[in-house]
Each structure stands twice: as structure tokens, then as C-alpha cells.
Amino acid sequence: MTDVLILCEHDRGNLEPATLEALTFARSIDGADLSVLVCGELADDAIASLGEYGATTVHVAEHDLLSDFGPETWGQTLVAAIDEIDPDLVLACGTSKGNEVLAQAAARLDLPFVANVTELDDSFDEMTRVQWGGSLLERSGLEADLPIVSLAHHAVEPASVDGGAPSVETFEPDLDDSLARTVVNGRDIAEAGVTLSTAPVVVGGGRAVGNADAFAPLEELAELLGGRVGCSRAVTNNGWRPHSDQVGQTGTRIAPELYIANGISGAIQHWVGAMASKQILAINTDPEANMVTKAGWAVIGDLHEVIPAITEEVKKRRG
Numbered sequence: 001m002t003d004v005l006i007l008c009e010h011d012r013g014n015l016e017p018a019t020l021e022a023l024t025f026a027r028s029i030d031g032a033d034l035s036v037l038v039c040g041e042l043a044d045d046a047i048a049s050l051g052e053y054g055a056t057t058v059h060v061a062e063h064d065l066l067s068d069f070g071p072e073t074w075g076q077t078l079v080a081a082i083d084e085i086d087p088d089l090v091l092a093c094g095t096s097k098g099n100e101v102l103a104q105a106a107a108r109l110d111l112p113f114v115a116n117v118t119e120l121d122d123s124f125d126e127m128t129r130v131q132w133g134g135s136l137l138e139r140s141g142l143e144a145d146l147p148i149v150s151l152a153h154h155a156v157e158p159a160s161v162d163g164g165a166p167s168v169e170t171f172e173p174d175l176d177d178s179l180a181r182t183v184v185n186g187r188d189i190a191e192a193g194v195t196l197s198t199a200p201v202v203v204g205g206g207r208a209v210g211n212a213d214a215f216a217p218l219e220e221l222a223e224l225l226g227g228r229v230g231c232s233r234a235v236t237n238n239g240w241r242p243h244s245d246q247v248g249q250t251g252t253r254i255a256p257e258l259y260i261a262n263g264i265s266g267a268i269q270h271w272v273g274a275m276a277s278k279q280i281l282a283i284n285t286d287p288e289a290n291m292v293t294k295a296g297w298a299v300i301g302d303l304h305e306v307i308p309a310i311t312e313e314v315k316k317r318r319g
Helices: 018-026 044-052 071-085 094-109 178-183 213-224 233-235 268-272 288-292 302-319
Strands: 003-006 030-041 057-061 089-093 114-120 127-131 138-142 148-151 166-169 201-205 228-229 258-262 279-284 295-300
Touching: 003 018, 003 071, 003 094, 018 030, 018 044, 018 089, 018 094, 018 148, 030 071, 044 057, 057 071, 071 094, 071 166, 071 178, 089 094, 094 114, 094 148, 201 213, 213 228, 213 302, 258 302, 268 288, 279 288, 279 302
Parallel strands: 003 030, 003 089, 030 057, 057 166, 089 148, 114 148, 201 228, 201 258, 258 279, 279 295
Antiparallel strands: 114 127, 127 138
16 A cells, blocks of 8 residues: 655635645555645535545644644644655645645755656656646656655646545644744735636736736626636736736646637747646637647637627627
8 A cells, every 4th residue: 555645735724626636646546545634724525525536534733833824834744744644655736835835845854856747657766747837748767765746737637536534633743933934924815706727717818918908808708707817928027917817837827618818929938827728719810829829729810809709799698
């Protein structure tokens, strides 16, 4: 049997889907027994979901410093769990949070950490991982007493197995008060509802949109489709949209059912953030643009004419 310890990502008790990706991936390991580490409190229905995706044991770490996310407190808690459980593999999804916590734990244990893996050999000493922002896959070897690995985000589609309720074990890690320096201690909620990373539809805009005000038709269409507006780096560089709306290697990685890319050339940095989209519709005046050639569907035309036409058709069909 192979004992796999998976870091649970959650936001103040609310389970984040990235954890289910890691659980789904871990189930492909022969003879894997899946344990999950939760830093802080997790809602009862979220714990039940972990069981549905294959977790047999959930280890809940309780401590005052785990009231919210902190990379150092979570990293040290993971070290404590590793000492207690002695797993054969430590795994998390390769989100910014997952990679940061694994890096913290690896540094404390003086062990290597391999990020953004897509395949693992049964012995965990060879693996395939994403490199160069997703433009290539690298075959790597690893020599370590304990493999610490993150799964490339959106590389696996979460799938449940209708597992039973996991057993829950609690423990209190030894956390120094100094680690509180990186714990989140306040939040400003800019808006509620669907986020860019979880939106089922993303309507993206590039430099060709023209200016900040010209994003209004994209906003209208996104609202009609229950989605969010995204943008390219050129747009944020021009100050037309905030960085939080940027799709790409240095922005948000999206995986919607549909990505409507308007006036976006499709540079590799943007493609890294958008390539997990299930379907892509590119609207562009350039039939040779990278995004057009990669898209499942394309409209060669002026986005300022095409987007209003789509919006009107959606309204018409909805009566």
C-alpha cells in the first residue's frame, strides 16, 4: 500500500476544487491510500466531499494560528503531519497556494520539491512536468527520501468515486507565534459571485478592444452568460482593467466551458492561462492570429460588431 498525504486547499472552511483535482490524480496511483491534511476548520459537507473523491482519512490540524491562510503556518503544519503520518508521497494541486505551502514544507525538511507534474511513475522517481509556462513537457528524475510534488492545475478533471465517509483525526501542531507574520488578518470583498478562475464562461478582451469604456459590451455579454470578463496583459498594462482580470502565465489560469477571446493575439503567456478551456471561440480580424488557429471556432470580423450581435441573439432566444 502507498500512503499519499494530500494538502487540502480551503478558504475559511470552504473547500476549493483544486483539492478534488489532487485526489482524482492520486487515485491513479497503484495501491494508494489517500489521507488529507486540513489546516484549520473545514465544513462537514466539505469533509464528506473529500470521502466522495477517495480520501479514507482526514487529518484536521487545530490551532489559533490556523484561523486563516498563512503559508508559514500551513507549511509548518504540513511538516508536523509528515512527521506523524510518515507518508510515501506528499501531494497538492499546483495553485499558487498549493505550491507555496509545499515549498515551505520542503525547505523546512531540506527536501526537493517538484512543481506542476502531469505524470508520476509508480516509484515516484521519474515524472513528467509542465515547464516554460506550459510550452513544453519535461521528463525529470527525482532522488529524495520523500517525494513532495504538486499536480499541474487543471491537468485533471475532478471525478468522484462515491467513496464512504472518511475517518477524521484531529491534532494540534506546534506553531511558533512568529509564524503569524504571514497569516491573513483582514479581507476586503470586492464582489460576490463567480470568480474568474471558476467562471463557466469567460469573455476575454485584448488590445483591439480599444479602451476601458469599450469593455462594456463584453461585460454585458458575460453577465448574460453567467460568466466573467477577462483580459490580456496588454490591457492591464494600458490600465484598462485591473490585474485581477488578467488571464495568463502571470495572471489567472482559467478552465471555463467556453472562452470567448476577443481581439487577443494568443501569445504563449496568455495561452498558458487559457489552454485548459473546454471550448474556445476566437473573434479577430486576423485569421492567422495564434488564438484563432488554436480555437475550436473562430469569427473573422470586428469584435465591436460581432459581440453586440451575439448579445442581441442571446436576448432574442431567451425571449
